Amino acid sequence: MMTENIHTNTTNExxxxxxxxxxxxxxxxxxxxxxxxxxxxELRRGESLVVLGKSGSGKSVLIKCIIGLMLPDSGTIExxxxxxxSLDHKHMDELRSHIGFLFQxxxxxxxMTIRENLQFPMRRHLGRLTRQEVxxxxxxxxxxxxxxxxxxxxPSELSGGMQKRVALARALILNPQIILYDEPTTGLDPIxxxxxxxxxxxxxxxxxxxxxxxxxDMNCVKQTADRVALLLNGVCYAIGTYNELLHSDDExxxxxxx
Amino acid sequence: xxxxxxxxxxxxxxxxxxxxxxxxxxxxxxxxYEVRQFIRQCFTIGYKSLPLIGITxxxxxxxxxxxxxxxxxxxxxxxxxxxMVSLAIVREIGPVISALIFAGKxxxxxxxxxxxxxxxxxxxxxxxxGTNPFKYLVVTRVLAATLMLPVLTVxxxxxxxxxxxxxxxxxxxxxxxxxxxxxxxxxxxxxxxPATIKTFFFGFAIGIIGCYKGYNSSKxxxxxxxxxxxxxxxxxxxxxxxxxxxxxxxxxxGLN
Ligand SMILES: Nc1ncnc2c1ncn2[C@@H]1O[C@H](COP(=O)(O)OP(=O)(O)OP(=O)(O)O)[C@@H](O)[C@H]1O
Ligand SMILES: [Mg+2]
Numbered sequence: 001m002m003t004e005n006i007h008t009n010t011t012n013e014x015x016x017x018x019x020x021x022x023x024x025x026x027x028x029x030x031x032x033x034x035x036x037x038x039x040x041x042e043l044r045r046g047e048s049l050v051v052l053g054k055s056g057s058g059k060s061v062l063i064k065c066i067i068g069l070m071l072p073d074s075g076t077i078e079x080x081x082x083x084x085x086s087l088d089h090k091h092m093d094e095l096r097s098h099i100g101f102l103f104q105x106x107x108x109x110x111x112m113t114i115r116e117n118l119q120f121p122m123r124r125h126l127g128r129l130t131r132q133e134v135x136x137x138x139x140x141x142x143x144x145x146x147x148x149x150x151x152x153x154x155p156s157e158l159s160g161g162m163q164k165r166v167a168l169a170r171a172l173i174l175n176p177q178i179i180l181y182d183e184p185t186t187g188l189d190p191i192x193x194x195x196x197x198x199x200x201x202x203x204x205x206x207x208x209x210x211x212x213x214x215x216x217d218m219n220c221v222k223q224t225a226d227r228v229a230l231l232l233n234g235v236c237y238a239i240g241t242y243n244e245l246l247h248s249d250d251e252x253x254x255x256x257x258x
Numbered sequence: 259x260x261x262x263x264x265x266x267x268x269x270x271x272x273x274x275x276x277x278x279x280x281x282x283x284x285x286x287x288x289x290x291y292e293v294r295q296f297i298r299q300c301f302t303i304g305y306k307s308l309p310l311i312g313i314t315x316x317x318x319x320x321x322x323x324x325x326x327x328x329x330x331x332x333x334x335x336x337x338x339x340x341x342m343v344s345l346a347i348v349r350e351i352g353p354v355i356s357a358l359i360f361a362g363k364x365x366x367x368x369x370x371x372x373x374x375x376x377x378x379x380x381x382x383x384x385x386x387x388g389t390n391p392f393k394y395l396v397v398t399r400v401l402a403a404t405l406m407l408p409v410l411t412v413x414x415x416x417x418x419x420x421x422x423x424x425x426x427x428x429x430x431x432x433x434x435x436x437x438x439x440x441x442x443x444x445x446x447x448x449x450x451x452p453a454t455i456k457t458f459f460f461g462f463a464i465g466i467i468g469c470y471k472g473y474n475s476s477k478x479x480x481x482x483x484x485x486x487x488x489x490x491x492x493x494x495x496x497x498x499x500x501x502x503x504x505x506x507x508x509x510x511x512g513l514n
Contacts, residue, residue, distance in 0.1 A: 096386055097388055123388075124389075
């Protein structure tokens with residue numbers, strides 16, 4: 001009950017806490033199909049925001065727009081105070097080094113070992129880090145996701161759930177300020193899913209990262225979310241704490257919590 | 259309206275290939291060179307296609323010699339066999355056969371590899387990790403293909419000439435030294451240079467088409483298969499078109 005009150009206090013807009021991601025009136029379509037139709041949201045520093053939505057509602061499109069993999073048709077996206085559309089390649093790369101991104105499909109490099117997969121984001125930092133530092137960083141991150149003994153295997157030698165955890169490790173390896181998770185627990189058994197959810201909250205507390213988590217897994221949502229946003233018909237239909245949405249009377253919201 | 263659809267799609271495809279090529283030339287000169295990846299590609303590409311190119315080169319040399327012999331014999335110029343064969347191999351057969359094998363082997367594997375990387379979002383993952391995937395994947399592969407095909411062609415020519423030497427020795431007798439003496443007496447700068455220059459263009463075309471097809475492949479396993487397949491078909495045809503242009507150009511320049 002107490003925690004609920006604390007959360008309720010922080011949800012009411014507008015926020016005075018500095019936001020790390022501000023999305024205003026984002027529109028994105030493919031051909032005739034409109035996917036995002038004026039989506040607006042703010043991610044505050046240190047919070048983890050879960051985005052809920054039906055399959056095909058455009059959740060992956062949303063975070064791909066944030067990281068600059070897709071260009072919005074209109075609207076603005078500001079990440080860490082920078083409008084991503086105005087950035088050139090160099091500054092975009094610089095900004096992206098502060099963002100971890102977990103792909104829904106994992107997107108592990110299948111011709112590289114797990115070690116090389118994790119090394120890849122560090123390529124630009126190799127000049128500054130010694131080989132030993134790189135290796136210990138890799139082992140530390142892999143240990144965090146419980147896969148230290150797989151370091152010299154290929155992704156194809158791992159199970160789907162293990163691949164997901166490696167992908168998670170790769171997203172975390174640079175200690176980013178912002179992490180975008182696209183369905184971090186999908187395809188995992190309940191126990192591992194709970195561990196991953198816990199890992200996500202641990203990381204958030206330990207490094208005070210801000211994160212957007214896309215998830216269908218209500219246990220994960222409950223455990224990780226400071227706020228929950230509902231993506232419906234291309235707009236942010238509702239936003240609030242888990243408990244607020246859980247006790248909502250709105251039919252559209254209720255259906256997600258059944 | 260339907261009648262123009264293929265033409266329109268051909269033109270728009272040509273346009274996007276042109277954009278792809280111009281992006282290649284922009285990015286190849288910009289710093290942050292992916293040297294290690296380039297060297298690895300050179301090795302893989304060369305190593306992958308060397309056995310096949312060597313074998314076909316050898317057989318071509320041998321077969322050509324055996325088939326030309328009766329004709330030359332009927333004109334009473336069978337001693338010109340090394341001259342004929344070496345000209346044919348160095349000027350045309352070596353470069354074109356090597357390029358076709360190269361297209362079949364390399365262009366398809368580039369199409370399939372980049373295509374599946376595209377489909378499984380690995381290319382997006384590189385982009386997000388601060389590595390320019392175009393530079394890391396495309397520039398290195400195309401450059402490696404451009405530089406490796408000439409090397410492979412020279413090797414194939416040499417193996418083909420050796421095959422020809424064996425072919426001569428089936429019916430007649432000549433020493434290896436004498437055979438190559440005659441060959442090098444025949445071949446002029448004007449034979450070797452245009453033939454070598456065109457292999458760079460073959461290699462470039464094969465690399466860029468394979469990468470273009472893979473990099474732009476559509477979603478799904480089917481898209482990857484189609485990328486690999488059309489990469490081979492198109493690059494083989496383009497090899498012949500370049501060959502055709504090359505012979506015209508050398509003709510105009512008086513090198514024929
Ligand atoms: N590259 C693309 N080209 C064309 N259409 C696309 C593309 N990417 C996504 N879409 C379309 O956008 C819509 C939203 O896709 P998206 O992947 O964001 O869904 P999602 O909310 O992540 O669903 P899921 O929960 O199944 O992952 C889909 O209808 C899809 O067909
Ligand atoms: Mg998705």
